[in-house]
Amino acid sequence: MIPASFEYFAPRSLEEALQLLAHHGTEAKLLAGGHSLLPMMKLRLATPRTLIDLGRIRGLSYIREDGGRISIGAMTTHAEVESSELLRRRAPLLPETAAEIGDVQVRNRGTLGGSLAHADPAADYPAALLALDAECVLTSQKGTRTVVAKDFFVDMLTTALQAGEILTEVRFAADSPRTGSAYRKLHHPASGFAIVGVAARLTLDATGKGSAVSVGITGVAPKPYRATGVERGLLGQTLDAKRIAEASAQATRGVEPLSDLQASARYRAAMAAVFTRRALAAALGRAQKQG
Amino acid sequence: MGVRISVKVNERSHTAEVEPRLLLVHYLRDVLGLTGTHIGCETSLCGACTVLLDGKAVKSCTVLAVQADGADITTIEGLARDGKLHPVQEGFWEEHGLQCGYCTPGMILAGAALLAENPGPSETEIRRAIAGNLCRCTGYQHIVNAIQSAARKLKKSGGRKV
Amino acid sequence: MKRKEDPRLIQGLGHYVDDLSLPGQLYAAILRSPHAHARLRKIDRSAAERAAGVVAVITGEDIRGVLGTIPVAAALPELKVPPHYPLAIDNICYVGEPVAVVVADDRYRARDAVDLIEVDYEPLPAVTDPEKALEKSSPRVHEQFKDNQACLWKIEAGFPDRAFKKADRIVRQRFLNQRLIPVAMEPRGVLASYDPGPELLTVWSSTQIPHLLRTQIAAMLNVPEMRVRVIAPEVGGGFGSKLNVYGEEALVAHLAMKLGRPVKWMETRRENFLATIHGRDQIDDVEVAVKQDGRILALKCRLTADLGAYHQLLTPAIPTLTGLLMLGCYKIPAVKIEYVGVFTNKMATDAYRGAGRPEATYLIERMVDLVALELGKDPAEIRRQNFPKPKDFPYSTPTGVIYDSGNYEATLKKALELAGYKKLREEQKKLWKQGRYLGIGLSTYVEICAMGPSSAMPAGGWESGTVRIEPTGKVTVLTGASPHGQGQETSFAQVVADELGISPDSVIVIHGDTQAVPYGIGTFGSRATAVGGTAMFLAVQKLKDKLKRLAGHLLGVDPKRIEMGEGKLVVKGKPKKSKSFLEVVQAAYVAKTLPPNFEPGLEATTFFEPSNFTFPFGAHVCVVEVDAETGDVHILRYVAVDDCGNVINPLLVDGQVHGGIVQALGQALFEEAVYDENGQLLTGELMDYAIPRAWDVPRIETARTVTPSPVNPMGVKGVGEAGTIAATPAIVNAVVDALRPLGVRDIQMPLKRERLWALLEARGS
Ligand SMILES: Cc1cc2nc3c(=O)[nH]c(=O)nc-3n(C[C@H](O)[C@H](O)[C@H](O)COP(=O)(O)OP(=O)(O)OC[C@H]3O[C@@H](n4cnc5c(N)ncnc54)[C@H](O)[C@@H]3O)c2cc1C
């Protein structure tokens, strides 16, 4: 229940934070919403020497659209994403995903950046970010670089973030016309995390064929992934329930599903297919509604 | 090595020098003596420690006191106004929304936060809104009834801010 | 009536243990073993002792010969009782066993210092499977015993072997009633303080049994009992997990005396999972002999109970309750039960909500469904056929208990009507054809409540009640029962107020403080109302007699002609001739005009010894649909018709029923304490061990029938465990019923999604 002692800094600017980060090196941890880090510290599974609190930095929490590109500040909370009118209109996949994270209290504190940086294999956002082809903006004293979501998630609890870098923003294209999306999740009965979480986004051309299809899957493997086998089965095809069901069977092609007390690898694989189908079917329905 | 913080709790301002690792829940309970906020776990799952931080329900066991610097906090002790219970408190009393009472402060605050945002929630919305608060006694049904009853009252009286 | 306990609780003004603070208070934190089985070689505490704020570090060596062992109150033939100390001495037998305790000036520093203690353990092989533990080759949990069998208990009555020979069919099944973790929302906690002037040790503990705890702490600390005061402040749920005497309670008290300062210890949730008692954990191998027409002739059961490493207060006794109740609400004339208790390297099991009775109900209710399946009959029909009839009550079972009163058919009929059973069965047929899995599960149960006659209880089964009318006409009730959420502050006040013709607002109910309240047994086994309430009810009758005598004297009439009115005592038939309640009360205290041989004052105490348990019963119907793709169980309806005798406060009864059903739902669908073969608890946090959340549970439909109990004058039976006892089999029966088209006949709890999915998949759904 009680974290070990640490030194605490609450920088007021990003520059100051980067400086502190550079100075304290690997002894330091960034603190965002604290909803992954603090529980680990309370169990003493994490005992950082130094905490750099990003919470006092102005200008890291925003959601905006500029020329069809949406950008979201890393410190934007799950609740802000969930309730954003802009996102509900322009990229509803993200608020739908955010609404499935933890519970109200968790969503009021947890942040987009924190969730991505933590890279829990059962976290929800990564599936959506993959499906949205998002890019992550990483900032260090040397400047900024962008990494596409696919390359950002490296392994369980490991990302492309290098020492001295802060994830500052996430960007992606807003939905084009005739696009539908959906997030479907099998909750862990105790923790509420995803045993399987599937984010699907698809765009129909004028003839009802899938002109863009993306499927991001979380919970199943050590890191979230794009179900390319599924996507290939649908691209350029006339989309209907049957096709979707067939393609969804490819949900775990090329990955080795995790196994734990709640779900064996076999069950996870089967559920990945079921939830892929359900997410795609819902996405298709929504795309068709837009006519 | 203390850090100075100023917070407003239940409309009263407090300043203190705290260890950075001090959890908000311990600040409220052990420093301010507001023991109505309870502790039921260390994994941020039970919700017994729920308080309102700038009007939003949060788990005070998963917030450092230093993170709350400058914030406006409402705990269960501050929910009644001018000697009058909050409608959600009344609801819990009238609908038998509690047994042992341990989860109750957190539940009531989660309920109050919900109604502040969504004055006419459906049963499903209520159940979702209190999913971060565990109760081992009531089976939740009377808690749901309590929040529904509070919603009806608030509607009649034209709402009330928390 | 709204609860009297609520205004403080809804405003955060109640005081649970951790809410209390004393000047100069120290905090204790406990180092626990990471090994399931080990020898303690050496403990180096020097670094911890030097750490900032640390006042003391205590290990098993320090309490050797100083603190007594943790008591077990259960008496069973050939029971092996290993010594069980508050801190491990020499050996470790389960993960979480206390090894050392740090006392420091604040909780953060106490916690820090725990990490500085170095322990050299010599790991030993562990055993966690009770059946393996019974094998000759198994490691022994306690070296001093020749094997891991802790006890053996048998019942045989009514010639079961003969019955099995006469049977048309024999139905067999093995049931695993998995290990559960009680998870009261308030973990345990103890605050102790010693005042050397009056030589008084005060212990605040989150307990269901303050008086028993006081007796035991006095014994463990070797302090005269009158110098110990135990207070159960507000208690945040117990469910049996606080019906115990824990090492920490004695340890913290000892530290407060030794250090001369108050000491507080609060359990973390992880400690709560590791080292507060667990529940259930039985393997039941059952067979029943049936006639073709559906009559059940006999039942045999071999019950293997995994008791864990040590006995807590009632550990080995719990499965005997399973034995007593095993024939359920059926007239089964012959029985043979053999119960083997087994030591393993795990936390002790003990009374968890229902304590032995849910296990019995689970196995008999599942068996009855299997019999129906075997004979191709409707499960409701089989039940009806085997119920004792109303005229059979009091009904003596072959297991030796006497069901006080009942009308089992009536509750079943009502439940089936409410659920619309016939229609549901038609609906089910339709959905099955569409490849959907709708299931309807019944559970008709009887349970043993109002524990109980002392002859059947390890530490007394009576209860005390005191009623004192104060000189101002206000009333103080003292009850030895120690409620912690059940609402007796309200229901007892209601009863006393009704009896005296005054307002419940004029009555206060005090409990949980051994210095204020006469000795009592406590709250568990759904006994607070039926036994504690009766004691209080009888005490108030004594006062009524006294008031009437006095009023008669004052009015110059025969006391027999006086009756209680609203706020007054009235002469029968002459409503104008009366004395106000207050006048009579004051006369008793002023004591100037008393009848001859009339004691002044108005206080009465009763120690009520019930002649029998009570036996509430009921019928529950659960309707589920199983998601054919995921194995997810959706509970569509839940109907509960319970009969708990007379009801004092219907809303409180509903609350108990809801809570019980949801705990049962937890067991049926997801709760399971899992240890690996090395004795590590894999479900050691709320992250891994699921208890039901608001969105997991359906709206419950409740109704009642009323069959008063003849055992006590109020005719009440108790309802604290009904839901937990009834609902587990109702839910499992529903799910098994849903999957009937696949040829499924049993599924092991918890009904995890994957388990159901595997069945669906294997049978090619
Ligand atoms: C009870 C509970 C239930 C939960 N359920 C779910 C769930 O169902 N699904 C789900 O997806 N998540 C769930 N979470 C996790 C939650 O979403 C967290 O909020 C999130 O994973 C971390 O975000 P944070 O802002 O709280 O980050 P923090 O905990 O503050 O930080 C997490 C990690 O990321 C690093 N970090 C934070 N921000 C940055 C940054 N901008 N740049 C670089 N590194 C950074 C930190 O140093 C730390 O290592 C749950 C958490 C809890 C407590």
Ligand code: FES
């Ligand atoms: S104490 Fe359990 S969530 Fe905060």
Ligand code: FES
């Ligand atoms: S009332 Fe006891 S935990 Fe909710």
